[in-house]
Amino acid sequence: xxxxxxxxxxxxxxxxxxxxxxxxxxxxxxxxxxxxxxxxxxxxxxxxxxxxxxxxxxxxxxxxxxxxxxxxxxxxxxxxxxxxxxxxxxxxxxxxxxxxxxxxxxxxxxxxxxxxxxxxxxxxxxxxxxxxxxxxxxxxxxxxxxxxxxxxxxxxxxxxxxxxxxxxxxxxxxxxxxxxxxxxxxxxxxxxxxxxxxxxxxxxxxxxxxxxxxxxxxxxxxxxxxxxxxxxxxxxxxxxxxxxxxxx
Amino acid sequence: xxxxxxxxxxxxxxxxxxxxxxxxxxxxxxxxxxxxxxxxxxxxxxxxxxxxxxxxxxxxxxxxxxxxxxxxxxxxxxxxxxxxxxxxxxxxxxxxxxxxxxxxxxxxxxxxxxxxxxxxxxxxxxxxxxxxxxxxxxxxxxxxxxxxxxxxxxxxxxxxxxxxxxxxxxxxxxxxxxxxxxxxxxxxxxxxxxxxxxxxxxxxxxxxxxxxxxxxxxxxxxxxxxxxxxxxxxxxxxxxxxxxxxx
Ligand SMILES: Nc1ncnc2c1ncn2[C@@H]1O[C@H](COP(=O)(O)OP(=O)(O)OP(=O)(O)O)[C@@H](O)[C@H]1O
Ligand SMILES: [Mg+2]
Numbered sequence: 001x002x003x004x005x006x007x008x009x010x011x012x013x014x015x016x017x018x019x020x021x022x023x024x025x026x027x028x029x030x031x032x033x034x035x036x037x038x039x040x041x042x043x044x045x046x047x048x049x050x051x052x053x054x055x056x057x058x059x060x061x062x063x064x065x066x067x068x069x070x071x072x073x074x075x076x077x078x079x080x081x082x083x084x085x086x087x088x089x090x091x092x093x094x095x096x097x098x099x100x101x102x103x104x105x106x107x108x109x110x111x112x113x114x115x116x117x118x119x120x121x122x123x124x125x126x127x128x129x130x131x132x133x134x135x136x137x138x139x140x141x142x143x144x145x146x147x148x149x150x151x152x153x154x155x156x157x158x159x160x161x162x163x164x165x166x167x168x169x170x171x172x173x174x175x176x177x178x179x180x181x182x183x184x185x186x187x188x189x190x191x192x193x194x195x196x197x198x199x200x201x202x203x204x205x206x207x208x209x210x211x212x213x214x215x216x217x218x219x220x221x222x223x224x225x226x227x228x229x230x231x232x233x234x235x236x237x238x239x240x241x242x243x244x245x246x247x248x
Numbered sequence: 249x250x251x252x253x254x255x256x257x258x259x260x261x262x263x264x265x266x267x268x269x270x271x272x273x274x275x276x277x278x279x280x281x282x283x284x285x286x287x288x289x290x291x292x293x294x295x296x297x298x299x300x301x302x303x304x305x306x307x308x309x310x311x312x313x314x315x316x317x318x319x320x321x322x323x324x325x326x327x328x329x330x331x332x333x334x335x336x337x338x339x340x341x342x343x344x345x346x347x348x349x350x351x352x353x354x355x356x357x358x359x360x361x362x363x364x365x366x367x368x369x370x371x372x373x374x375x376x377x378x379x380x381x382x383x384x385x386x387x388x389x390x391x392x393x394x395x396x397x398x399x400x401x402x403x404x405x406x407x408x409x410x411x412x413x414x415x416x417x418x419x420x421x422x423x424x425x426x427x428x429x430x431x432x433x434x435x436x437x438x439x440x441x442x443x444x445x446x447x448x449x450x451x452x453x454x455x456x457x458x459x460x461x462x463x464x465x466x467x468x469x470x471x472x473x474x475x476x477x478x479x480x481x482x483x484x485x486x487x488x489x490x491x492x493x494x495x
Binding site for chain 1: 363364365368372373374
């Protein structure tokens with residue numbers, strides 16, 4: 001479980017996050033939605049310590065991340081898997097080496113254990129056949145799947161996915177979404193997904209957090225979101241064309 | 249001036265973090281080895297070609313400048329050796345490598361920055377500064393003196409070719425000249441400064457790449473800045489080292 005209390009972040013004069021309070025439950029996929037520029041990426045970056053917020057607390061199962069020194073932070077970071085918006089695969093490594101890298105750096109597994117883990121994870125994302133390829137030889141969807149494989153290979157307790165569906169066709173999006181949800185349930189981990197995609201919201205949004213202009217505007221479940229009368233949220237859902245598609 | 253101090257300070261802090269204790273030695277060893285192989289082998293060809301012409305030109309120019317009958321022709325060999333060892337091999341090679349390796353390092357690291365690969369390393373709890381920069385700097389500092397020694401031999405060999413194929417100096421005089429009054433200290437001085445240059449030509453572009461931001465366009469600019477700045481710093485360092493150790 002990840003809890004956020006009173007989180008503020010400004011860049012210069014510009015206040016990007018205002019008093020964010022949220023609780024992301026273990027064993028569930030929590031979705032963060034909101035318009036472009038509303039502060040979603042900034043929020044996740046604050047949570048994992050890539051950016052330092054101006055104020056607030058972030059608790060990883062009760063452990064206050066922002067109060068920690070470098071060493072303790074490192075210990076928490078080892079429990080975090082992160083899928084970047086553009087995958088951020090290491091392009092001087094093959095698919096297999098990318099997935100093995102966190103194991104090399106973070107664990108004391110034997111070579112045999114690493115081999116097994118890499119094979120298992122690649123199987124899981126259905127990329128066993130591509131293990132010798134370099135990132136430049138992969139399609140966008142394959143890159144995302146390698147990104148997921150790399151994020152989950154050291155068995156993280158917390159998984160962050162920044163727009164796992166951006167730039168993918170609807171079918172591939174569904175595959176990626178269900179993969180993320182299955183992994184969350186299988187391993188009973190805390191998963192945060194940033195998305196623009198209303199299909200994902202309805203498919204996998206067990207908990208949904210709507211960010212509007214840097215504030216947490218609304219939160220609820222995938223069932224509640226369709227009945228909402230919140231004006232800003234409605235206009236966000238409308239703009240995505242989701243409801244019109246369903247009705248039409 | 250404020251900008252200069254800002255960059256200097258940030259560069260120092262970067263270097264401090266680069267040389268903090270690495271977490272997994274086995275991985276660093278492998279990366280260091282790879283870097284040394286690629287640095288050494290990739291640069292060998294260009295260094296030999298440039299050095300042979302460099303030596304040939306120094307020999308011809310020295311000969312052209314000596315028109316007094318009182319100066320013996322073995323001076324040509326002597327001057328070729330001295331200029332090669334003291335200045336041309338260490339400094340010219342450093343400038344060449346600043347262009348070749350420096351731009352490479354800046355764009356490689358800069359691209360990793362803009363594609364969030366550096367963030368990915370940091371998330372995994374890896375010290376990205378040490379992981380990306382340390383092997384390159386150490387490899388260059390270890391390999392560059394060897395490249396410079398090779399350059400010295402090839403350059404003096406270039407002069408020898410001139411002695412062989414022209415009549416401006418006899419082979420005997422040239423060979424006598426290059427052996428005359430040889431001081432080992434000069435080689436030590438040259439190799440020490442080539443190690444310093446290697447540090448500059450890897451760490452300055454690495455700094456530029458590491459703090460690149462935005463787009464691929466920015467990476468290109470960072471790479472150019474890295475090459476220009478490291479070249480200038482090499483020349484300044486050359487002056488300072490020479491002033492301190494050769495007089
Ligand atoms: N490093 C930074 N320096 C200054 N401003 C920033 C920085 N990072 C983000 N911002 C600003 O913060 C705001 C929120 O950005 P953020 O990337 O969090 O949005 P987002 O919700 O993830 O948008 P998108 O859906 O387009 O990815 C934007 O207005 C952006 O300009
Ligand atoms: Mg974003």
